Amino acid sequence: MVHLIANLLQQALGAVGLSGFAFIINPIVSAVVMFGGISVFVMFLVWMERKVSAHMQSRIGPNRVGVFGLLQTVADALKLTTKEDIKPVHRDKIPYYIAPIIAFVATFAGMIVIPFDKGVSVQNLNIGILYVISITSFTVIAILSAGWSSNNKFALLGGFRSAAQIVSYEVPLVMSLVPVIMTAGTLNLNNVVEYQQKAGYWFVVPQFIAFLIFITSATAEANRAPFDIPEAESELIGGFHTEYSGVKFAMFFLGEYIAIIVSSAVAVTVFLGGWLPLPFLGSLPIPGFAWFVAKLLFVIYLIMAFRWTFPRLRVDQLMDFGWKVLIPISILNILITGFCILFFGKGV
Amino acid sequence: MGSLLSYFKNIIFGFWNLLVGLSVTTKYFLSMKTNTQQYPEEKLPLPVRSRSMIKLIYDGEKDQFNCVACMMCAKACPNSCIKLEGVRGADGKRRVTTFKLDFSTCIFCGYCVEACGFDALTFVAEEYENSVYKRGSLLQDEQAMKWVRPAHLAPKPEEEVKAEAASTAKAGV
Numbered sequence: 001m002v003h004l005i006a007n008l009l010q011q012a013l014g015a016v017g018l019s020g021f022a023f024i025i026n027p028i029v030s031a032v033v034m035f036g037g038i039s040v041f042v043m044f045l046v047w048m049e050r051k052v053s054a055h056m057q058s059r060i061g062p063n064r065v066g067v068f069g070l071l072q073t074v075a076d077a078l079k080l081t082t083k084e085d086i087k088p089v090h091r092d093k094i095p096y097y098i099a100p101i102i103a104f105v106a107t108f109a110g111m112i113v114i115p116f117d118k119g120v121s122v123q124n125l126n127i128g129i130l131y132v133i134s135i136t137s138f139t140v141i142a143i144l145s146a147g148w149s150s151n152n153k154f155a156l157l158g159g160f161r162s163a164a165q166i167v168s169y170e171v172p173l174v175m176s177l178v179p180v181i182m183t184a185g186t187l188n189l190n191n192v193v194e195y196q197q198k199a200g201y202w203f204v205v206p207q208f209i210a211f212l213i214f215i216t217s218a219t220a221e222a223n224r225a226p227f228d229i230p231e232a233e234s235e236l237i238g239g240f241h242t243e244y245s246g247v248k249f250a251m252f253f254l255g256e257y258i259a260i261i262v263s264s265a266v267a268v269t270v271f272l273g274g275w276l277p278l279p280f281l282g283s284l285p286i287p288g289f290a291w292f293v294a295k296l297l298f299v300i301y302l303i304m305a306f307r308w309t310f311p312r313l314r315v316d317q318l319m320d321f322g323w324k325v326l327i328p329i330s331i332l333n334i335l336i337t338g339f340c341i342l343f344f345g346k347g348v
Numbered sequence: 349m350g351s352l353l354s355y356f357k358n359i360i361f362g363f364w365n366l367l368v369g370l371s372v373t374t375k376y377f378l379s380m381k382t383n384t385q386q387y388p389e390e391k392l393p394l395p396v397r398s399r400s401m402i403k404l405i406y407d408g409e410k411d412q413f414n415c416v417a418c419m420m421c422a423k424a425c426p427n428s429c430i431k432l433e434g435v436r437g438a439d440g441k442r443r444v445t446t447f448k449l450d451f452s453t454c455i456f457c458g459y460c461v462e463a464c465g466f467d468a469l470t471f472v473a474e475e476y477e478n479s480v481y482k483r484g485s486l487l488q489d490e491q492a493m494k495w496v497r498p499a500h501l502a503p504k505p506e507e508e509v510k511a512e513a514a515s516t517a518k519a520g521v
Binding site for chain 2: 052055056057058059060212305306308309310325329
């Protein structure tokens with residue numbers, strides 16, 4: 001579909017004698033398709049989160065706008081874009097404006113290496129996993145600069161907490177992926193899935209502990225409850241985005257949900273076999289993309305269930321959990337996997 | 349060695365606890381049960397004496413309002429939001445002709461209802477959806493406030509009330 005549109009546009013450019021610019025068509029078409037798709041998906045996720053939380057609390061949730069309240073997020077987005085943009089007077093101007101853009105772009109850029117189906121990704125990078133981890137950790141810059149430039153003590157506290165949190169949870173996040181990389185012998189997300197297809201099992205089976213560590217640290221990376229101390233409503237009002245309103249707030253909000261999508265997509269690709277069908281259901285005529293989205297929704301449901309089940313951690317508990325539990329266990333996991341590769345020739 | 353064991357035991361125990369928590373919320377999520385009242389579709393019956401709306405009692409049998417335009421309610425009103433006029437009828441009794449209550453300044457204190465000596469003003473429980481689209485709609489006249497009291501809400505005969513009061517007084521002694 002994407003290639004079809006891109007080809008058509010390239011031919012059109014050639015027809016008007018601008019074939020020299022044909023190389024920009026593919027990235028632009030991919031970017032537009034990704035942006036549209038992801039935005040709609042984020043809107044669906046916001047609706048889903050509200051429905052999930054509502055049913056967990058014996059409520060119904062949004063049911064007024066559209067069928068089952070599906071258009072509620074559209075209404076909310078319209079409201080946010082038409083709101084007055086209130087800016088603190090003594091803000092630090094440049095970081096204040098740049099922060100929401102970084103928060104959005106850094107997470108959105110992570111989407112480009114995710115394989116949605118066999119060979120379908122915007123860029124088939126051979127360092128895909130490394131790229132996703134490094135580009136999404138740029139959000140800490142956005143959050144810190146948002147907190148600093150708002151000139152508000154709550155925002156600043158939120159920014160500092162976020163820096164401490166993201167830096168310490170980046171470590172177990174990466175270390176939980178290391179055993180998989182060691183076993184599969186590649187950093188390319190497409191090849192990781194192909195390895196799982198060849199091996200006949202998903203990495204969640206031998207690396208269940210790594211999967212748990214990854215999900216936990218991904219939740220922390222996305223600043224989601226129970227690790228939402230950077231925005232902790234009851235303590236810090238809104239944390240780093242206290243002083244943001246209107247479209248800028250929407251950018252932070254969008255960035256947060258895209259961060260969930262990116263980390264869930266990485267979890268699905270690395271641990272749950274990406275576009276591969278469920279075992280024993282491979283003969284069904286379901287495209288790989290549908291399998292991918294189904295698994296993605298499952299992982300996102302898990303992350304949402306965390307939010308609506310677990311109480312928020314205290315700052316010191318958060319650091320304890322990160323440094324005293326997740327990191328030692330992930331190191332142990334790497335060691336055991338290494339021994340298994342050494343003695344048995346392949347991962348556990 | 350013991351501390352190392354308790355370290356792992358703690359982690360496994362904590363993980364089990366988290367699983368239990370998740371299972372509870374997931375059970376509720378899948379059951380799709382709701383305990384909330386779905387307001388516009390479902391309405392809770394309000395208690396009979398709740399103060400929702402002030403109404404002018406209309407006597408269906410005599411085909412007239414109970415109000416005799418004695419002006420006690422207008423005098424009792426702290427915001428002077430009641431305006432009414434009456435005329436003396438053919439039978440020599442005063443009857444209300446126009447009755448206007450401006451609900452935009454009314455504070456629902458109930459003084460007018462208390463001041464009424466002719467059982468003409470009352471609070472009504474069931475009409476609690478009082479929002480309007482225009483401010484002017486809050487100024488209601490006697491036709492908008494007309495309310496026929498259903499039989500089950502009719503006041504008890506005087507003898508019965510007196511007997512009840514006597515019995516409670518006795519019980520109190």
